[in-house]
Amino acid sequence: MSDVHFIVPAGIDDPTRPSGGNVYDRRVACGLAEAGRPVRVQEVPGTWPSPDAQAVGALAAVVGGIPDGAVLLIDGLVASSAPEVLRAESGRVRFVVLVHMPLGLASQNVAAREREGAALSEAAAVITTSSWGRRALLDIYALPGERVYVAEPGVDPAALASATKTSGEMLVVAAVIPGKGHDVLLDALSPLHRFSWRCQCIGSLERDPAFVRRLRRRVLEAGMNGRVRFSGPQTEAELSRSYLAADVLVLPSRGETYGMVIAEALARGLPVVATDVGGVPEALGHSLDGTRPGLLVSAGDPVALRCALRAWLEDADLRRRLRAAARERRMSLPDWSRASSAVADVLQRAGR
Numbered sequence: 001m002s003d004v005h006f007i008v009p010a011g012i013d014d015p016t017r018p019s020g021g022n023v024y025d026r027r028v029a030c031g032l033a034e035a036g037r038p039v040r041v042q043e044v045p046g047t048w049p050s051p052d053a054q055a056v057g058a059l060a061a062v063v064g065g066i067p068d069g070a071v072l073l074i075d076g077l078v079a080s081s082a083p084e085v086l087r088a089e090s091g092r093v094r095f096v097v098l099v100h101m102p103l104g105l106a107s108q109n110v111a112a113r114e115r116e117g118a119a120l121s122e123a124a125a126v127i128t129t130s131s132w133g134r135r136a137l138l139d140i141y142a143l144p145g146e147r148v149y150v151a152e153p154g155v156d157p158a159a160l161a162s163a164t165k166t167s168g169e170m171l172v173v174a175a176v177i178p179g180k181g182h183d184v185l186l187d188a189l190s191p192l193h194r195f196s197w198r199c200q201c202i203g204s205l206e207r208d209p210a211f212v213r214r215l216r217r218r219v220l221e222a223g224m225n226g227r228v229r230f231s232g233p234q235t236e237a238e239l240s241r242s243y244l245a246a247d248v249l250v251l252p253s254r255g256e257t258y259g260m261v262i263a264e265a266l267a268r269g270l271p272v273v274a275t276d277v278g279g280v281p282e283a284l285g286h287s288l289d290g291t292r293p294g295l296l297v298s299a300g301d302p303v304a305l306r307c308a309l310r311a312w313l314e315d316a317d318l319r320r321r322l323r324a325a326a327r328e329r330r331m332s333l334p335d336w337s338r339a340s341s342a343v344a345d346v347l348q349r350a351g352r
Contacts, residue, residue, distance in 0.1 A: 003038045004029075004347060005066050007059070007074040010043040017204055017233070019175065020260040021100040024129065024153055024339070025075060028098075031340025037347075049081040049103055049112070060085045066093050071124075071351045073343070076100055076116075083118035094124040096350050098343075099133065101257045104140045117141045124350040127151050127343060130279030133257040149346045152282075154336030155263040160327065161244045161270050167312070167319055168197030171246035171270075173239070173261040174253065175204040176212050176230060181252030181275065186215060187302035188252075188309060190222040195313045199250070201230045202242060243268045248312055251275065254299050259283040266293060266329050271322035273308050275299040285329050293326035 006029055012022040029039045042062050046055025059082050066072055069092075076099035079086060086095055097120060104113035120126055120141055126148045128134050134150050137143060174180035182201060189199060205212050212230065219228045234242060243249075249265035251274035258279040262272050266284075272294030274280050284294050295311070297304040311318055 002070070002351075003040050004032055005070055005072045006039055006041045007062060007072065007078055008041060008043055009048045009075060009077050010045040012043065017206075020153070020258070021075065021077065023260065024100065025098070027154065027336045028151075028340050028343050031336055032344055035337075035340060035344060037344060044078055046078075048077045051078075051081050056082050056085065060088070063089050063093065068092050070094070071096060071347050073098060073347060076103075079123070080112075080116035080119045083115050083122065086119050086122040090122040094350050095122060096125045096127060096347055097123045099126060099128045099137065099257075101255070102128075102133065102136050102140060105136065105255065113140065123147070125149060125346050127346055129153055129258040130282050132279040132282060136257075136278075149342070151339050151342035151346070152334055153258055153260045153263065154339045155260075155267045155333045156336070158240065158264075158267040159244060161246060161268045163319075163323065164245075164247055166196040167247045167316075168195065169245060169247045170197060170199040170250050170309075171242060171248070171265075172199065172201040172250050172252070173203060173242075173264070174201075174251065175207050176201065176215065177208045178211055179254050181254050181299070182215055183211075183218070184300055184302050184305060185250060185252045186218050186222065186224070186228065188305035189228065190224060191306060192310060192313070193223070195310070197227065197309075197313060199228045200242060200246075201228065202232070202234050202239065205230060205232050243270065246270055248273060249294075250309070251280070252299075252305055253277060253280075256280050256283075262294075263333055266326055267333055269323065269327040269330055271295075271312075271319070271326045273297070273305070273312060275305075285332070287325035287328040291321060291325040293322055293329045295322075 008025050029041050033039045044059045071094045073096045076097050079097045080103050103116045134148050249270050249272045256278040262283040276296040277299045295308040297308050
């Protein structure tokens with residue numbers, strides 16, 4: 001069986017820059033190799049998805065070194081930003097683009113949408129991580145439906161979290177950037193001062209330092225210092241301990257193609273309070289009796305998020321129902337071998 005050539009942004013193993021996309025790329029590469037499909041991962045430097053000419057040149061050099069007739073799996077963060085490279089090489093190699101988040105969803109960024117559309121039109125196949133992501137790509141771009149596939153992320157089995165006495169240990173796992181909604185969360189939490197809660201925010205603090213400074217100032221002004229902590233990124237072992245010490249995962253994002261942290265929380269029996277965006281409802285799923293293992297609210301709405309968090313803090317029956325649903329949902333979560341197998345199937349079709 002021929003090697004898989006997999007192009008990814010540089011730094012996917014950098015512990016200071018964790019992301020769902022990086023985890024997905026690493027786990028799928030490992031899964032393909034374990035299934036007997038050798039993988040040659042090649043990192044391309046650059047500020048993807050906003051590369052300079054040097055980064056695009058580096059990508060062109062890497063693609064130019066791929067053998068004729070090969071199938072090339074390429075992270076969408078790279079591919080969607082460099083349609084000229086795909087256009088120049090699509091007659092020689094077959095591209096399979098792995099789209100973690102469609103760049104064209106930002107309707108105000110017409111140039112990004114046009115470039116992504118041009119890149120995806122050169123692909124033999126496109127893979128995204130949720131049914132919602134597939135629908136979004138088909139809605140935005142004139143892509144043939146038979147060329148767009150879903151490979152849902154997996155999750156590893158994990159120990160069950162134990163509820164604390166107050167049920168007030170909240171956990172947010174996301175890079176601290178505007179799209180993840182930490183500002184909305186602070187507005188939601190600040191009036192809940194009479195309840196016993198703490199909120200740990202784990203994720204990169206380097207991607208938008210000005211936004212982080214504004215959030216820290218907001219925490220001080222609202223008297224939440226000591227209750228809200230921005231811990232920065234954590235190692236895999238540290239993050240696992242943080243999940244086990246939590247009572248509920250909070251994901252106030254303005255957009256998610258899937259929401260891998262939701263699956264990570266559910267694997268530990270943690271209920272979720274999240275925004276009803278993108279593929280989040282898919283990741284959250286239901287227990288056997290149809291109960292959601294969490295609460296969904298509108299994105300960008302601090303009042304709705306506050307009501308959901310207040311309900312969690314003051315309603316013991318609600319907490320019991322959600323915990324039971326989360327523990328049941330953890331039994332039906334997909335593993336990483338399923339994701340790798342789905343990607344392998346697409347690569348095989350593209351090769352034909």
